Structure formats: C-alpha cells, structure tokens
Amino acid sequence: MNQENQKIINGLIIDPIIFTQKFVKACDVCICSGECCYYGVYTDKSEYEKILSVKDRIIKSMDDSQTKNVEDWFEEEQEDSDFPSGIAVGTEVYNGKCVFLDKQGFCTLQKIAIEDGEHKWKYKxxxxxxxxxxxxxGKLTIDDEHLNRMHYCNKSINQVSTIFETCKNELKFVLGEEGFKELEEYRNEYFKLNKKKDHEAA
Known part of the structure; x- marks a missing residue:
C-alpha cells in the first residue's frame, strides 16, 4: 500500500495485515502459561510510574517465583518515539519470565486490578x-518477531481465527469505539477492493 492510500485512524497508520494474519481463537494461559510475557515488555514512562505508584499492592500479590525487590523490576529508561512520553522503560526478566508474571502464567498487574474491582487493564x-x-x-501492525518465538500461538494448526477477530477488544481499547467502527469500514473496503482485483486478474 503506497503512502497516498494509507489508512490513518486516531493518528495511527493501519497495516491491513491485521485483517488477514491468522492467530489463535482466544488467549488461554492454561494452555501456554503466558508465553508471550516471558520476554518482558517496554512500557511508557507514565505506565512505569503508574506501576510504581502501587508497588506495595503488587508485592502483596506476588508469589515465590517473582522478585519483590522493586529495584529489579525495570531496565534503564531509553528514548523511543513510539511512546507518548518519548521514553520507554523495559520490564526485567526474572526466573525466565517477566517480573510481573506469576508461576501460573497470570499477570500480577492485571490480577490486582481485577481483585480490586478495577478495569483489568488499569495497570497493564x-x-x-x-x-x-x-x-x-506510527503504524499499528503485527509483532511478528515476538510472535515467531511462540510455541503455541504461531503454529498454523492452532490459528483458527484472524488477529482482527481475536483482538477486537484490544483494538477498541487503542482506537476507541468510533475508531474501531472506522476500522471495520476500512476492513470491508479492503476485502471488497482485493476481491475486485482478483476478479479482474482472473
């Protein structure tokens, strides 16, 4: 897709690969034990500060496979223009997994939000x-490098849906309800255009 035809929603360029890339039907940590969280993640500085603001609550919910030493939770800050603040802070890996992943494969940040009656992604x-x-x-696309490391999610036999279908709530979260409606319209246009191209090429 050339630059002139790029679709932009809420400031993000939409990569149409999200409509066609195959993925698992749903996330189930009982199957993979939170494998996608093994390597840690980059957080925006504001997210990093929000996490530290509830560090005592996080420590209370951690198990014996996790480090309760706050100094071991994050890497050093680095500049990154893909983050709103311009600063990214990576979470550390401890015991072969993200410091916030417990031994059952559940995210402690999500767990405490649910336990406290908050939105599950409040601290995530x-x-x-x-x-x-x-x-x-600036492009909303597929993290194929990370996905290729997975032993369950990247197997074609397990990929019975598309990323668009599986990640509707996530897309609504980042684009908003109106932005998601615009994304659905773009998806319909995308498939209609490609169907026309296929017909003309036949």
Missing part, C-alpha cells in the same frame, strides 16, 4: 494489552 502496559499487535514507527 499498552504493549502487553495489544500483543500480537504492536505500534511501530
């Missing part, structure tokens, strides 16, 4: 919420 970094989607250089 955007890039955790979005996977296998990612925002790269």
């Amino acid at each position: 970094p955007l890039y955790c919420i979005l996977f296998p989607l990612v925002i790269f250089e």
Whole structure:
C-alpha cells in the first residue's frame, strides 16, 4: 500500500495485515502459561510510574517465583518515539519470565486490578494489552518477531481465527469505539477492493 492510500485512524497508520494474519481463537494461559510475557515488555514512562505508584499492592500479590525487590523490576529508561512520553522503560526478566508474571502464567498487574474491582487493564502496559499487535514507527501492525518465538500461538494448526477477530477488544481499547467502527469500514473496503482485483486478474 503506497503512502497516498494509507489508512490513518486516531493518528495511527493501519497495516491491513491485521485483517488477514491468522492467530489463535482466544488467549488461554492454561494452555501456554503466558508465553508471550516471558520476554518482558517496554512500557511508557507514565505506565512505569503508574506501576510504581502501587508497588506495595503488587508485592502483596506476588508469589515465590517473582522478585519483590522493586529495584529489579525495570531496565534503564531509553528514548523511543513510539511512546507518548518519548521514553520507554523495559520490564526485567526474572526466573525466565517477566517480573510481573506469576508461576501460573497470570499477570500480577492485571490480577490486582481485577481483585480490586478495577478495569483489568488499569495497570497493564499498552504493549502487553495489544500483543500480537504492536505500534511501530506510527503504524499499528503485527509483532511478528515476538510472535515467531511462540510455541503455541504461531503454529498454523492452532490459528483458527484472524488477529482482527481475536483482538477486537484490544483494538477498541487503542482506537476507541468510533475508531474501531472506522476500522471495520476500512476492513470491508479492503476485502471488497482485493476481491475486485482478483476478479479482474482472473
């Protein structure tokens, strides 16, 4: 797709691969033990600060496979224009998984939000919420490098849906309800255009 035909919604360039890339029907940590969280994640500085603001609550909910030493939770800050603040802070890996992933494969950040009656993604970094989607250089696309590391989600036998179908709530979260409606319209236009091209080429 050339630059003139790029679809932009809420400031993000939409990569149409999200309409066709196959993926699992739904996330189920009982199957994969939160495999996508093994490598940690980059957080925006504001997300990093929000997490630290509830560090005592997080520590209370951690199990013996996790480090309760706050100094071991994050890497050093680095500049990154894909983050709203311009600063990214990576979570550390401890015991072969993200410091916030417990031994059952559940995210402690999501767990405490649910336990406290908050929205499940209140403390969860955007890039955790979005996977296998990612925002790269202003484009909403597929984190194929990370996806290729997976032992369950990247197997064709398990990919019975598309990322668009599986990640509707995540797409609504990042684009908003109106933005998601615009995305649905773009998806319909995309398939209609490609069907026409296929017919003309036949």
